[in-house]
Amino acid sequence: MPKTSDQTRRRRADDARVVADVLRRGIDRGERTGALDEQQLAAEFSVSRNAIRDALALLCSQGQIDRAPRIGTHVVRRKAEHGIDALRGLKETLVEHGRVRNEVRVATLVRSPAAVARRLALAPGAEVVYIERLRLLDDEPVSLDLTYLASDVGVPILDHDLENTDVFTLLERVSGQRLHSAEQSVEAASADPHSAANLDVPAGTALLLIERLARLGPEARPVDLEYLRMRSDRITLHATALRDTHPNGEAR
Amino acid sequence: MPKTSDQTRRRRADDARVVADVLRRGIDRGERTGALDEQQLAAEFSVSRNAIRDALALLCSQGQIDRAPRIGTHVVRRKAEHGIDALRGLKETLVEHGRVRNEVRVATLVRSPAAVARRLALAPGAEVVYIERLRLLDDEPVSLDLTYLASDVGVPILDHDLENTDVFTLLERVSGQRLHSAEQSVEAASADPHSAANLDVPAGTALLLIERLARLGPEARPVDLEYLRMRSDRITLHATALRDTHPNGEAR
Numbered sequence: 001m002p003k004t005s006d007q008t009r010r011r012r013a014d015d016a017r018v019v020a021d022v023l024r025r026g027i028d029r030g031e032r033t034g035a036l037d038e039q040q041l042a043a044e045f046s047v048s049r050n051a052i053r054d055a056l057a058l059l060c061s062q063g064q065i066d067r068a069p070r071i072g073t074h075v076v077r078r079k080a081e082h083g084i085d086a087l088r089g090l091k092e093t094l095v096e097h098g099r100v101r102n103e104v105r106v107a108t109l110v111r112s113p114a115a116v117a118r119r120l121a122l123a124p125g126a127e128v129v130y131i132e133r134l135r136l137l138d139d140e141p142v143s144l145d146l147t148y149l150a151s152d153v154g155v156p157i158l159d160h161d162l163e164n165t166d167v168f169t170l171l172e173r174v175s176g177q178r179l180h181s182a183e184q185s186v187e188a189a190s191a192d193p194h195s196a197a198n199l200d201v202p203a204g205t206a207l208l209l210i211e212r213l214a215r216l217g218p219e220a221r222p223v224d225l226e227y228l229r230m231r232s233d234r235i236t237l238h239a240t241a242l243r244d245t246h247p248n249g250e251a252r
Numbered sequence: 253m254p255k256t257s258d259q260t261r262r263r264r265a266d267d268a269r270v271v272a273d274v275l276r277r278g279i280d281r282g283e284r285t286g287a288l289d290e291q292q293l294a295a296e297f298s299v300s301r302n303a304i305r306d307a308l309a310l311l312c313s314q315g316q317i318d319r320a321p322r323i324g325t326h327v328v329r330r331k332a333e334h335g336i337d338a339l340r341g342l343k344e345t346l347v348e349h350g351r352v353r354n355e356v357r358v359a360t361l362v363r364s365p366a367a368v369a370r371r372l373a374l375a376p377g378a379e380v381v382y383i384e385r386l387r388l389l390d391d392e393p394v395s396l397d398l399t400y401l402a403s404d405v406g407v408p409i410l411d412h413d414l415e416n417t418d419v420f421t422l423l424e425r426v427s428g429q430r431l432h433s434a435e436q437s438v439e440a441a442s443a444d445p446h447s448a449a450n451l452d453v454p455a456g457t458a459l460l461l462i463e464r465l466a467r468l469g470p471e472a473r474p475v476d477l478e479y480l481r482m483r484s485d486r487i488t489l490h491a492t493a494l495r496d497t498h499p500n501g502e503a504r
Contacts, residue, residue, distance in 0.1 A: 013446035014358075014384065018398050021479040022367050025437065025463045031367070045365045058444055081437070085337060087493040106266075113297045115274050115283070132266065146270050179495040185277065185333070186491070188440035188458035188484040192310055194265035206440035206458035211277045227273040232440040239438070239491055241339040243431040 015047040016054035023055065027064050028079045028236050036065065036073040063233045080137070081238045082230075087182045087214065089166025090135055090143060098138035104162045106132040109151065116148050119213055119225050129154025131162065134198055137234065141199045144229040153216070153223050168214065171224060177217035185211045186237060191229075199231055208232050267299040268306035275307065279316050280331045280488050288317065288325040315485045332389070333490045334482075339434045339466065341418025342387055342395060350390035356414045358384040361403065368400050371465055371477050381406025383414065386450055389486065393451045396481040405468070405475050420466065423476060429469035437463045438489060443481075451483055460484050 019041065026032040041052045056073055059065045067073045080097040082090070091100040112120070112128040120128065129149040134141050147167055149157065156174040157167065168179055189209045196203040207229050214224035271293065278284040293304045308325055311317045319325045332349040334342070343352040364372070364380040372380065381401040386393050399419055401409065408426040409419065420431055439461045448455040459481050466476035 010446075013444075017444065017447060018479065019365075021398065021461070021463070022365055024439075024461075025479075026367050028437065028439075031370075044367075046363055062441060084438075084491050085493055087495040111298055113271075113274055115278050115296075118283075146273065181495065182493045184491045184493060185280065186336075186438055186460070186489040187276075188460045189314060190442070190456070190458045192265075192269065194262075195269060204442070204456060206442045208438070208440045209273070209276075211273070227270065227277075237438040239336050239436045241337055241434045241436060243339040243433065 012048065012051045012054065015045070015051035016058065019045050019047060019052060019055035020058040023059060024062075024064060027059075027075050028081075030078045033075050033078075036075065038073070079234055079236045080142075082235050083239065084184055084186070084210075084237045085239045087168070087179055089168040090145075091164075091166045092168070094137055094142075101136045101139070102163050103134040103136065104131070105134060106130060107158055107162060109155070112148065116225055120148065120150055120222050122150060127151050129158060131167070133162065140234070142231050142234045144195060144198050146227040148225040150221075150223040167224065167226075171214070171216060175216055175223075180215040180217060180220040182212050182214040184213075188232075189229075195229055199229065201231060201233070206232055208235070208237060210237075264300065264303045264306065267297070267303035268310065271297050271299060271304060271307035272310040275311060276314075276316060279311075279327050280333075282330045285327050285330075288327065290325070331486055331488050332394075334487050335491070336436055336438070336462075336489045337491045339420070339431055341420040342397075343416075343418045344420070346389055353388045353391070354415050355386040355388065356383070357386060358382060359410055359414060361407070364400065368477055372400065372402055372474050374402060379403050381410060383419070385414065392486070394483050394486045396447060396450050398479040400477040402473075402475040419476065419478075423466070423468060427468055432467040432469060432472040434464050434466040436465075440484075441481075447481055451481065453483060453485070458484055460487070460489065462489075 023032065038049050038052045042049045056065060056067065060067050064076060065073055066076050080094050082093050094100050108130055109127050110130045111125050112122060114124050117124050117126050128151055131147040133145045135143040135145060153171055153175050157170045160170050172179060187209045188206050191201055191203055191205045191207050193203040196205060210228040212226045213222050215221060216223045275284065290301050290304045294301045308317060308319065312319050316328055317325055318328050332346050334345050346352050360382055361379050362382040363377050364374060366376050369376050369378055380403055383399040385397045387395040387397060405423055405427050409422045412422050424431060440458050441461045443453055443455055443457045443459050445455045448457060462480040464478045465474050467473060468475045
């Protein structure tokens with residue numbers, strides 16, 4: 001029975017998606033660089049050239065490749081990987097990718113919203129330090145970070161070099177304690193016009209939205225609540241998971 | 253000196269963003285339910301009611317709250333949390349949130365693209381099992397999953413109940429081995445029209461895009477390469493990070 005054109009269209013869209021997924025990660029990992037050849041890709045993935053063209057259009061719209069007449073299709077750049085299974089600041093993480101600099105937009109004491117006080121285990125309305133930073137990698141904005149700090153560690157931090165130092169590093173310096181751990185939640189969200197302008201991306205661009213509650217010292221006291229908006233075209237989150245066990249030792 | 257209207261507009265947008273961030277996570281965590289009152293929120297966050305209105309508009313556009321004349325503003329629902337520090341299938345993860353069912357769209361042997369073969373440590377062009385599933389939580393699509401499996405474990409899986417069982421569970425069943433670990437990469441991406449139609453969201457919606465390479469048995473053999481597209485309005489990723497150390501034991 002001949003395929004209907006509906007089935008053909010659906011198959012082509014499905015093929016394009018899987019090709020785009022595999023290529024995207026190959027580019028991120030630095031395995032694919034330079035020029036991309038449609039015919040070669042069609043042979044590698046055993047799909048039509050139309051599906052390859054659709055896949056390349058998807059990657060192009062996400063800024064991972066460039067296409068131009070006569071010049072052809074080229075990989076633009078790979079992305080930085082940010083491990084979210086180890087607790088590190090952006091500067092610590094991206095040290096191999098370039099120079100991180102922070103544009104400090106706000107750094108002040110505020111009355112904590114009830115929800116923030118609760119997360120930091122403070123009395124409702126307690127004063128907290130609020131910091132807003134635009135973080136730049138080689139002068140390109142990559143993350144817009146909002147940070148609430150318990151005031152005993154936050155106030156001393158205000159005297160330090162927030163432009164060139166991660167808050168994590170400063171927290172350890174001013175407290176004399178090690179960071180303990182952090183709970184992180186990751187979502188995807190479209191950039192509102194204001195965030196988009198700050199991060200120098202088109203409004204509506206999909207961003208990674210991370211909430212991070214960092215804990216300090218052997219008591220694991222929650223001292224640092226952050227809301228990070230990261231450009232997903234520049235940073236990929238990375239985590240290694242281990243298979244956990246039931247109490248009886250069996251796989252779930 | 254009086255503020256310029258530019259400064260005022262910028263401050264209002266900044267206020268709206270931080271309020272939206274804090275509210276969003278409160279809703280996700282189930283701490284905020286039912287009606288939201290603009291005046292109360294303005295007092296809690298010490299910002300203008302205009303900033304609160306902008307924040308609620310942001311959350312409304314992301315489907316977390318509903319606003320209607322006379323009825324007011326209400327939280328729609330909280331989201332499910334998917335831990336990415338433990339290696340679990342979606343059904344294992346969401347067992348408390350509802351019934352997971354899989355619509356199996358493709359399940360077949362294919363010639364592996366070179367990039368896939370490399371990740372699975374197979375010879376170029378080796379046959380692999382390819383599975384495409386739309387995953388539904390209580391009959392609502394939440395994730396569109398593409399899976400490549402090494403054929404020795406993948407072929408036996410094709411005879412099992414893929415509609416109602418996680419691939420992770422089946423991998424352990426057919427191999428008689430435990431899963432070992434997985435490397436995961438997380439990005440945000442706008443839904444292309446075809447993915448959007450499958451997941452029943454507007455085109456352009458920000459989705460979580462996860463690549464996961466799962467390893468099996470004591471040798472940690474890579475057997476399962478997955479590309480998952482998750483609805484961020486239904487699922488939040490969660491991870492706990494520990495502070496790592498330099499070889500000399502000092503904090504980085």
